[in-house]
Amino acid sequence: IGLHRRYGIAAFKMDGVKLTSKVSEENLTKLIQQVLTETDGNVFFNMDVTAETRSGYYGRIHYGSLFVENRFTGNFGKWPNYYPHRTLRNLWMLSEYMPASRLQMEFLNVARNQELYEGDPLAPAVCGMEYSFAVTMCANPLAWMELTGLNEAEAKVLERIIPQYRQVQSDLLSGYVLPIGEEPDGTAWTGFQSVKTEDKGYLLLIRENSSEETHRCQLRGLADCRLKLEGILGDAGQRSVQVDGEGRAAFTLPGAFCYALYRYQVA
Incomplete structure (x- = not known):
């Protein structure tokens, strides 16, 4: 006090x-x-x-x-224990039961200690800086790093995407943020839906190290309608999507460790 x-x-x-x-x-x-x-x-x-x-x-x-958690890329005991898919999984599972707006989820400097992940297809450096930040966007992203340790390329990535994200963060987190898609395990199609009203909200679609270019996701509270999509960040190239009678819609992402953040509205 x-x-x-x-x-x-x-x-x-x-x-x-x-x-x-x-x-x-x-x-x-x-x-x-x-x-x-x-x-x-x-x-x-x-x-x-x-x-x-x-x-x-x-x-x-x-x-x-x-x-929520401390994770590190350094070699301490059983560490390194930081993987973007583990952070994503924790957020995905918790968001079903509590407000994601109350959670801080970490992203790290993915270029550090790459030798400790040698040959690992899910290593932070393989995922990349933008993707590692993106999986935390439906919570409160926490820069769990010494910022002076970022190289110029990584700093430019964050300098580009964080201001764009900040423009929608409050609105995104003011909705009911719920998990959609498959449970994250490093190879899944997964994501989140922020339900603002019955006919509008946000979608964060995430393609982990999956071979599927297109995936049908079960959406929340939507059926037999067409959604108009406004791309905000990532590979957000779709402009609309048809939702079938069971609430499923097909989305496409061009490669592994891709994401797309959309604002949606029922057309």
């Missing part, structure tokens, strides 16, 4: 938490509630849920956002 009043600090990351009893959980909640009360709700908590005993997505999600 003092830091907020003295310096205007409005965001705090809560890390190093280890709940050992119900009393400790209640005490932490009282602390958060007192801060929010005495700052008129102007403080935001980023709750780290990467380890230890913490409530995470089982509770307390209304006090801020969740820092």
Whole structure:
């Protein structure tokens, strides 16, 4: 409270938490509630849920956002453990049950420590910088890296796509973000649908290392209609798509590790 009043600090990351009893959980909640009360709700908590005993997505999600996980490309113990498809899978599975707008999902500097992934077809460097960022777009993308370590090419990629993404981020996350397609495993056709109203929203379509150029995705709340598609980012070349009576629609992406972000409206 003092830091907020003295310096205007409005965001705090809560890390190093280890709940050992119900009393400790209640005490932490009282602390958060007192801060929010005495700052008129102007403080935001980023709750780290990467380890230890913490409530995470089982509770307390209304006090801020969740820092879901630490992943690294470095060689520490059993690491490297960062793969874009693992981040995507976690977000895809969680978004069925809780607001994706409450989640922070990481993207890393994919060019680092490439020798530790040698010969791996799902390595971060194979996926590329833009794709690794794209799989986090239906949450809050977290640049989990030292930005000074980016090479010029990667920096230019982020410099190009982040401003475009920021133009639609708030609107995208204000809808009901739900998983569509197959469960991500590195070789799937998958993605998300942000349902804004009955007839409009967003689609993030993701082709992992799949041999299918075209895939029929089951959409949410749509059937027997034609969608007008407005491309925003990625390989978003389709202008419309027909949704059949079962809610399935066919989408095309040109190669492995491709994506397309569309705004859709029922024609």
